[in-house]
Amino acid sequence: MMPPDDELLDSVAALALGILPADEARSLRLRIALDERLLAEYRSLRMAADLVGYSAESSGVDAAICVPLKARVMDAVRAQAPARIPRARPLLVWPAWAAAAAALAFALATMLQNATLHADVKSSHDRAAQLQTRIDAETRVAAAQRGELADLYAPDGKHFSVQGGEIVQRGDRIYIAMRQLPKLPKGKVYQAWTLAQGAKAVAPSVTFTPDRAGSAIVALPVSTARIAAVAVSVEPEGGSKAPTSTPNFIRKLG
Amino acid sequence: MARVRDRDVAAFEAIYDGYNRLVYGIALRMLGEVSAAQDLTQSVFMKVWSSPESFTIGNFGAWLARVARNRALDVLRGRASHLEGEMPNDIALEGTIDEIVFARIDGARVRAAMSALPAEQREPIELGFFGGITHEEIARRTATPLGTIKTRIRTGLRALRSTLETEVPR
Secondary structure, eight states: OOOOOHHHHHHHHHHHHTOSOHHHHHHHHHHHHHOHHHHHHHHHHHHHHHHHHHTTOOSSOOHHHHHHHHHHHHHHHHHHSOOOOOTTHHHHHHHHHHHHHHHHHHHHHHHHHHHHHHHHHHHHHHHHHHHHHHHHHHHHHHHHHHHHHHHHHOTTOEEEEETTEEEEEETTEEEEEESOOOOOOTTEEEEEEEEETTOSSOEEEEEEOOOTTSOEEEEESSOGGGEEEEEEEEEETTOOSSOOSOOSEEEEOO | OHHHHTTOHHHHHHHHHHHHHHHHHHHHHHHOOHHHHHHHHHHHHHHHHHOGGGOOSSOHHHHHHHHHHHHHHHHHHHHOTTOOOOOOOOSOOTTTSOHHHHHHOOHHHHHHHHHHSOHHHHHHHHHHHHHOOOHHHHHHHHTOOHHHHHHHHHHHHHHHHHHHHHHSOO
């Protein structure tokens, strides 16, 4: 490659100083990019051209200009600067977060506790209702038992002896009161039978099982006015429509 | 500049303190008005803050001086339509700028070196850099042939570099 001529190198100096017209500058840049010697010249002169600007550097700018100018620039910069979080802030934030977390945990615990209490209260209400129902039932049973006892031991009651017990009649009520009933085989119950006046066959009545001692008191759901006799037999669980075994006893009333 | 890219205001302030006299001096020299120079100085440093990625490689002071000059030329173009000659930034310069020279340079040394140049070299260089006019306009204003102007500029720049490289201790 031929050495660049002086005129071309002079143009490179003008380009480095930035005084070439735009179209001439574009053309020369292309040539510089393709020619290492032109590029070396450009680099050398460009440094000198850049240094020219330093000759304008103010050695002592008037404070009346310098100070407010800096304040102006810094104000503008700070206005565009992102908010910086002070280093100490996390230390201040942690307690707030911890307090918030504790408050949240407390609220959750309170909610759970409230829910549990509500459940407990509801459960207690349910249990109280169940207990009340049971008390009412047992009260009724107790009242019935007191009535039964009153009938059984009433001086005006009629007692009809049977094997292992008696039939008690008081007013229009009839009781079977057994003291020594034999223990039943598995799947068997005792069943009461009533014979209405003028009837040719007994009618099935209640089934029952005695306690471990063989005792049982059973109120028959009938009116004595129409009952002529009472019998008891051993029957399958659930009862029978007609006696399936020999009755333990048949007792005529009256 | 890396810290400025991270939006560090303190780092920016350090840059401002280090280079505001250079930028303001160029602006004042080229525009000739204090208020215009102040505005231009603020504009240049706001570019540094808002577009720090604009500076990629080379000497920061040299880059900032070019930015200041080119912005001042923009202002001058508003006053006169015939101005030309932005300093090119599209030619790779990595590894070519003598960072030691730039690191130890200051306005007084450059002014001294410029003063040492013959007036016939110094004047077209200063007219070109600070006046923002083309070599043809320089030739016309100085009533000198264009070729002569270009040669004087080249000779003056080489001498300036040589002087500063010699005077600045490495």
